[in-house]
Amino acid sequence: MLIKSCAIIGVGLIGGSLGLAMSERQLVGHIRGVDVNRENLDMALAAGAIHQAAALPDAVTGAELVILAAPVGTTQELLKSMKPFLKPGAVITDVGSTKKSVVQQAEALIGDRFVGGHPMTGAETAGFSGADPFLFENAFYLLTPTAQTNNDALETVRRLVQATGAVVMEMTPEEHDLITAAISHLPHFMAVSLVAAVAGMSIGDKAMALAAGGFRDTTRIAAGSPPMWRDIFLSNRRQVLQTLEHLRGAMDELESALRRQDAEKLMQILSETSAIRKKLPVKPKGYLPYIYELVVTVPDRPGVIAGLAGMLGEAGINIAEIEILRAREGYGGTIRIGFATPDEQDRAMELFQARGIKCRRKV
Numbered sequence: 001m002l003i004k005s006c007a008i009i010g011v012g013l014i015g016g017s018l019g020l021a022m023s024e025r026q027l028v029g030h031i032r033g034v035d036v037n038r039e040n041l042d043m044a045l046a047a048g049a050i051h052q053a054a055a056l057p058d059a060v061t062g063a064e065l066v067i068l069a070a071p072v073g074t075t076q077e078l079l080k081s082m083k084p085f086l087k088p089g090a091v092i093t094d095v096g097s098t099k100k101s102v103v104q105q106a107e108a109l110i111g112d113r114f115v116g117g118h119p120m121t122g123a124e125t126a127g128f129s130g131a132d133p134f135l136f137e138n139a140f141y142l143l144t145p146t147a148q149t150n151n152d153a154l155e156t157v158r159r160l161v162q163a164t165g166a167v168v169m170e171m172t173p174e175e176h177d178l179i180t181a182a183i184s185h186l187p188h189f190m191a192v193s194l195v196a197a198v199a200g201m202s203i204g205d206k207a208m209a210l211a212a213g214g215f216r217d218t219t220r221i222a223a224g225s226p227p228m229w230r231d232i233f234l235s236n237r238r239q240v241l242q243t244l245e246h247l248r249g250a251m252d253e254l255e256s257a258l259r260r261q262d263a264e265k266l267m268q269i270l271s272e273t274s275a276i277r278k279k280l281p282v283k284p285k286g287y288l289p290y291i292y293e294l295v296v297t298v299p300d301r302p303g304v305i306a307g308l309a310g311m312l313g314e315a316g317i318n319i320a321e322i323e324i325l326r327a328r329e330g331y332g333g334t335i336r337i338g339f340a341t342p343d344e345q346d347r348a349m350e351l352f353q354a355r356g357i358k359c360r361r362k363v
């Protein structure tokens with residue numbers, strides 16, 4: 001056990017996942033949970049993510065660690081209300097998606113025992129129902145200590161985060177906010193704008209009903225929690241606007257090539273960006289750092305997945321992930337099977353091919 005008692009304020013997707021990860025791995029002796037939403041609190045309690053549902057200020061009394069996991073706009077009020085009740089030496093951390101304003105507010109209110117944190121993993125689902133004890137496995141978890149931050153407090157948070165399976169990276173709150181503006185907040189801004197633009201077209205409803213991968217993949221995140229994203233945009237306003245300028249520049253260049261019907265320029269932009277996108281590290285988060293995948297085509301027969309799993313099991317090949325990609329009732333479907341090593345992928349491919357099962361490597 002790393003910590004005797006902890007309070008999580010906000011037991012939604014991230015706070016709930018942290019609670020599950022900490023209690024399942026027995027990292028914390030006793031976890032109290034606080035939430036304005038009774039349903040999330042009840043679910044967190046029933047799932048064992050927290051041991052006790054509590055309210056402020058009782059929840060933080062005697063706690064060695066307090067984790068703020070509500071939208072970033074609540075930080076100041078929450079810290080103000082708990083400050084007089086914090087145990088001397090208690091460590092306070094948060095999981096907020098923006099850091100500079102949060103860290104400034106926290107340091108001004110409670111001083112050097114606040115450690116800013118931000119797991120670079122999540123989902124578009126809000127609330128405890130999406131919580132997952134493995135959410136942090138292999139995910140980057142950014143910590144943003146400042147010159148003021150107490151070293152022991154930083155070490156406590158670092159050890160806890162690592163024990164949840166995450167990979168800690170430290171940076172300044174300023175650098176954090178610019179980077180996350182570019183790779184998280186700007187994409188959200190774009191996804192929301194794309195949904196709004198298409199919804200506002202006369203063909204909007206019909207077009208969206210027909211949407212395949214393009215619209216779905218680029219707009220998944222637009223389904224995210226409105227209060228959470230309102231707070232992120234407002235607290236990282238300057239950096240989001242700064243990165244938006246770059247996006248506008250890139251869009252203007254593409255638009256101008258299209259207007260001029262400049263095929264060469266279009267080809268150059270498309271080739272350059274395609275090459276950059278392909279170089280993104282594969283699966284930087286998830287249960288395994290890299291997954292070696294096969295896509296298997298199977299007939300629609302009861303027990304077909306059990307059959308594949310049995311074959312692999314008999315050959316001593318472990319399945320790391322399995323997913324039904326597409327299925328047509330009565331005909332068949334495609335199944336994605338992930339393996340932890342290229343050797344297992346090769347052996348599975350040989351096994352399937354020897355039995356006449358159609359499969360290919362997913363690249």
Ligand SMILES: NC(=O)c1ccc[n+]([C@@H]2O[C@H](COP(=O)([O-])OP(=O)(O)OC[C@H]3O[C@@H](n4cnc5c(N)ncnc54)[C@H](O)[C@@H]3O)[C@@H](O)[C@H]2O)c1
Nearest residue numbers: 010012013014035036037070071072096097122123126127
């Ligand atoms: N969703 C993501 O992908 C993601 C990823 C990393 C970090 N974050 C950050 O984590 C934090 C939580 O986000 P989430 O995705 O878990 O959202 P969520 O909506 O799933 O959970 C937030 C919880 O906080 C509760 N809450 C709101 N105001 C409160 C208050 N004043 N007191 C107590 N509880 C309160 C809500 O009822 C909810 O249960 C946010 O700061 C967000 O920026 C989110």
Ligand SMILES: O=C(O)C(=O)C[C@]1(C(=O)O)C=C[C@@H](O)C=C1
Nearest residue numbers: 097119120121122123124183184
């Ligand atoms: O939806 C996801 O897959 C996410 O990981 C969400 C995401 C992101 O933009 O990457 C969103 C906000 C967080 O602060 C961190 C993660």
